[in-house]
Amino acid sequence: MDIVVEVHKKTAARLAADMVQNGMVVGLGTGSTATYMIERLGERIAEGLEVLGIPTSEDSARKARQAGIQLTTFAAHRHLDLAIDGADEVQRGPLNLVKGLGGALVREKIVAQAARKFVVIVDGNKPVDHLGQRTAIPVEVIPFGWESTADQLSQCGAKSLHPRMDRAGHLFVSDNGNMILDCNFGPIEKPDFLASQIDSIVGVVEHGLFLNMASEVLVATEQGVERWE
Numbered sequence: 001m002d003i004v005v006e007v008h009k010k011t012a013a014r015l016a017a018d019m020v021q022n023g024m025v026v027g028l029g030t031g032s033t034a035t036y037m038i039e040r041l042g043e044r045i046a047e048g049l050e051v052l053g054i055p056t057s058e059d060s061a062r063k064a065r066q067a068g069i070q071l072t073t074f075a076a077h078r079h080l081d082l083a084i085d086g087a088d089e090v091q092r093g094p095l096n097l098v099k100g101l102g103g104a105l106v107r108e109k110i111v112a113q114a115a116r117k118f119v120v121i122v123d124g125n126k127p128v129d130h131l132g133q134r135t136a137i138p139v140e141v142i143p144f145g146w147e148s149t150a151d152q153l154s155q156c157g158a159k160s161l162h163p164r165m166d167r168a169g170h171l172f173v174s175d176n177g178n179m180i181l182d183c184n185f186g187p188i189e190k191p192d193f194l195a196s197q198i199d200s201i202v203g204v205v206e207h208g209l210f211l212n213m214a215s216e217v218l219v220a221t222e223q224g225v226e227r228w229e
């Protein structure tokens with residue numbers, strides 16, 4: 001763990017958590033940066049802030065409960081005021097993202113889509129010129145016929161792909177009971193085109209390209225926090 005990077009993650013996370021206002025329904029992201037945001041929200045709740053959270057993963061639900069955040073569901077709240085989440089890559093300009101290396105991309109995308117405002121919190125390692133230049137694009141697929149779905153993804157230009165494994169060396173199972181295929185496309189010139197190609201494959205549940213969804217990206221570095229809008 002790089003302590004300096006952790007400090008930057010925490011800085012962005014706390015800034016975003018401080019954007020939350022009384023009475024809001026808030027989307028709670030997944031990952032190490034989002035965890036700092038959940039912890040800060042817990043501190044503010046202890047000081048009297050009243051909010052409801054919709055978590056993007058079972059892991060975030062557990063952390064939110066520990067932090068004292070009351071949880072709600074889409075059955076009770078169809079729209080969120082604000083969603084706050086980390087990202088694996090962020091592209092300036094269109095504010096495009098790669099997300100899902102933590103395995104929560106489907107719920108993260110549903111929550112981001114339902115939020116009036118989607119704030120992304122990252123450290124200085126995450127900005128890229130082209131999505132896909134540093135990370136694989138995670139694609140959640142249903143287990144049935146995944147080998148065939150993987151062939152279709154290769155035809156979309158994935159140079160290599162592999163099923164995500166968990167720490168114990170078993171196939172990773174998402175909170176939705178699916179598999180994740182990590183697809184290496186290299187730097188992606190036309191993310192919209194690739195996203196629509198992947199969307200059209202039967203067997204794909206969702207992919208980690210979050211295009212034109214973010215309202216704001218907070219990038220924390222040694223120089224302070226840059227706010228991309």
Ligand code: 5RP
Binds near residue numbers: 099108
């Ligand atoms: C989980 C995600 C995370 O937000 C992303 O992987 C960033 O994680 P971290 O803040 O730990 O770097 O998309 O599915």
